[in-house]
Amino acid sequence: MDPRSEVLLRQAELFQGSVLLAGLPADDLLGRLPDAFGWCWHAGDQAMLEARFAGRSHFGVHAPERGFDSAVVFLPKAKDLTDYLLNAVAARLAGREVYLVGEKRGGIEGAAKQLNPFGKPRKLDSARHCQLWQVTVAQAPAAKPLESLAQTYELPLAEGPLKVISLPGVFSHGRLDRGSALLLEHLDKLPGGHLLDFGCGAGVLGAAVKRRYPDTQVTLLDVDAFAAASSRLTLAANGLEGDVLTGDGIDAAPLGLNAILTNPPFHTGVHTDYQATENLLRKAAKHLKTGGELRLVANSFLKYQPLIEEHLGACSVRAEGQGFRIYSAKRA
CATH class of the missing domain: 3.40.50.150 (Vaccinia Virus protein VP39)
Incomplete structure (x- = not known):
């Protein structure tokens, strides 16, 4: 199990509803969160997820059209990609929660500041050399077209x-x-x-x-x-x-x-x-x-x-x- 997934499962009660997992690893997380849905842009990970959890992960550069009650963004390497992902999910979650999880060596502590435009972020957990942050979206931002970035x-x-x-x-x-x-x-x-x-x-x-x-x-x-x-x-x-x-x-x-x-x-x-x-x-x-x-x-x-x-x-x-x-x- 990916250490970022382990951190989420330490707070599993937060993720029992319809939650979007953006950039999720190809592990057993979808099996542990039966109402979760994935968003993946890595073809290898998507193939493994589809083989194990058919129909439960969307592949592409745009968020899936389906509705969700909250979202978890797995911190990518690039800061500008993090901005795009956070904006894409927050635009559809006014008054609801967006989470950011990542490894400390991947820069999660600094990246948590990228939650500031949506509300006041708070750290929920720190374990497995990872951190989990949460923000309640005070006001949904306008979704930025990918091509504009x-x-x-x-x-x-x-x-x-x-x-x-x-x-x-x-x-x-x-x-x-x-x-x-x-x-x-x-x-x-x-x-x-x-x-x-x-x-x-x-x-x-x-x-x-x-x-x-x-x-x-x-x-x-x-x-x-x-x-x-x-x-x-x-x-x-x-x-x-x-x-x-x-x-x-x-x-x-x-x-x-x-x-x-x-x-x-x-x-x-x-x-x-x-x-x-x-x-x-x-x-x-x-x-x-x-x-x-x-x-x-x-x-x-x-x-x-x-x-x-x-x-x-x-x-x-x-x-x-x-x-x-x-x-x-x-x-x-």
Whole structure:
């Protein structure tokens, strides 16, 4: 059981009614709170919740339409995403309770101040290295459209400026990260055909490839619904076409790819997690055609080259700089 869920269950009498659990972990919490309903934007967590509690968790970037008597927001990593979630639930809970739960190392104590616009927050519990806060919504705020919280920036590419639109909670929100910047400088000689932007975030790499190689079929894949929504906005803002998918890692990707381009994540919330990338490296060959290329950028300290060579074949370093390396390998 996730420690945040354990803290909620210490106060289980507060959550026996119709309560929305926003950003809930994929544990047994729904089984312990029979009238609760989940709101999830992580495709892997959603798949596990659906398998165990069919029909009891909503997937997407918008709160479910159904009514609820109170809401618990599980503190995400990004402050602006917390603001969006709290606003989305408080807008529908005038005179009722909103709770915020999170780990101390995730910044829950500071994040509790984000409850101030809705009323006077109070701490209900502190246990399992977590805290639980509560506020009674004095006056329901106007719901903020998600798109109004988007950040936009332009990249000066050789083919013309590329407009990037990112939503709260998306990796490198509102700016280009150094790894993707290095990879953008080395998009030459990519195989034609069907390319996958794995862990697409705001869609920077996939959109840049489609701009440079318009005949390439581009698929963008991310585990996070906010990232997928951002990628769709980025493609639309530049008049580009691509298939955007949400799914739990490379297993959700199409087969028969000519190339996989990726700046893969290695964090889940505040925790370090290499599982999605390591799974990609083990299974990339299954998704690539013969001669298909994996091109990956990663922090130099991450020892991915031996794993690539074990599962895909000879791996070369195409470029490196500012603490990052670009690895390239082709399926034999």
